[in-house]
Amino acid sequence: MSKSYRPRRSVLYVPASNAKALAKAASLTADAIIFDLEDAVAPVAKEDAREALRSYFLEHPTSKSERVIRINSLLSEWGPEDLLAARACKPDAILLPKVERPQDITGVTEMLEETDASERIRLWAMIETPRGILNADEIAELGLRSAARLDCFVIGTNDIAKETCTRLTKGRVFLTSWLMQILLCAKAGKLDVIDGVYNDFADLDGFATECAEAAKMGFDGKTLIHPSQIEMANAAFLPDEQAIAEAQSVVKAFSTFENTGKGAIALGGRMVERLHLEAAQKLLAKIETIGRD
Incomplete structure (x- = not known):
């Protein structure tokens, strides 16, 4: 299956509960923006965050940036409502957290089909648990099936470190083998794969180094936590x-x-x-x- 190229060099997380960040999102130069309903939103703010997203997409029907909505797990109390809200917003993609098996993707695909959701709404998968890493090959195979809607892997390095009790050090020496394993599976499934975040957004030199390493490893881009990282990521994942x-x-x-x-x-x-x-x-x-x- 041939897929048209879409740049995903800079992929910025924007909390859906942060009104100031939402207001600024439309003016940013990130290749993609992930509007987050999951980790970045406190439980008491989930409902308000959904409403804020609905309003935002109504006010901004188009965007230069690819727009993705990360929902909570469908097994959580917020997941089903998140999925309905995300579908109504008609983003470019919905990002599913903690994907651990192919059924986590195909189950959502079936729900979207049952509600006649536009085929333009694609699915991205967070690979951020030990089980997700072990099953990354089976999950990535869905990228070869157009009906599965799967376009992209996003690596959750913080969650991987947490779940494995692995320290996130400079150079990520203890995570590199897992990162390359996920990347290899993604490429076999013709998927894009986006590297995890760099937590210290004030450390621009460290961020630049990690971006350069990720580009050489074969990642298509990097997830970001602050707008100040956008231009550096765009440059790092651009061929010289x-x-x-x-x-x-x-x-x-x-x-x-x-x-x-x-x-x-x-x-x-x-x-x-x-x-x-x-x-x-x-x-x-x-x-x-x-x-x-």
């Missing part, structure tokens, strides 16, 4: 000038008359195959899409 130039040279070389039918060619002293051409075309398509936005 050298990568763009190399991609352009590969595409140009294969487009010549003598190379159009070849599976591999020599370019700049190295062997370049058609898999490199496909990667180059994908990179340039991303740049074009980001440029249009």
Whole structure:
């Protein structure tokens, strides 16, 4: 299944209960915004947060940023009402917390189908528990089925650290193997995968370092907790000038008359195959899409 590219370099959490943050959301340059009804909203504020979201989406029917609503677990007392409110808002996607098995996705898909929800409403999955990591491959397979609506994994590093009693240190040495496991499963399912948050938003140097590492690991973007992190994330997950130039040279070389039918060619002293051409075309398509936005 072929999916059109959508930049998700910067994915900002905005508490739905925070009126000031909601008012500012429409003006931000984040690729995506997650309007949070779950962890960022106190139990006593859940109902008011839903109403605030309904009003916000009515007042802002369109947005340059992709808009996602994170609901509470359907097993919680707030989850079912959250899902109904999210469906009514018609966001680009609904983010499901603590996904641990494929049924957590397909169950919501069935509910959306039963209520004739628009096919444009996609599903994102939080992978943030030991069981979710262990079952990430089975969950990600749903990305290969259009009817499942699944588009993206979001990693909850804080919850993973909490559930495993693992310390979140600089470089995340104790989490890296799990991060790569989740990423590998996501890519096998043709899903985007968004890295976890960097908690110290005042530490811009540390944030920049973690963004650069995440980009090299293969993540499509990073979840953010403060608007000050947006521009740095956008830059970190954008291919650099050298990568763009190399991609352009590969595409140009294969487009010549003598190379159009070849599976591999020599370019700049190295062997370049058609898999490199496909990667180059994908990179340039991303740049074009980001440029249009």
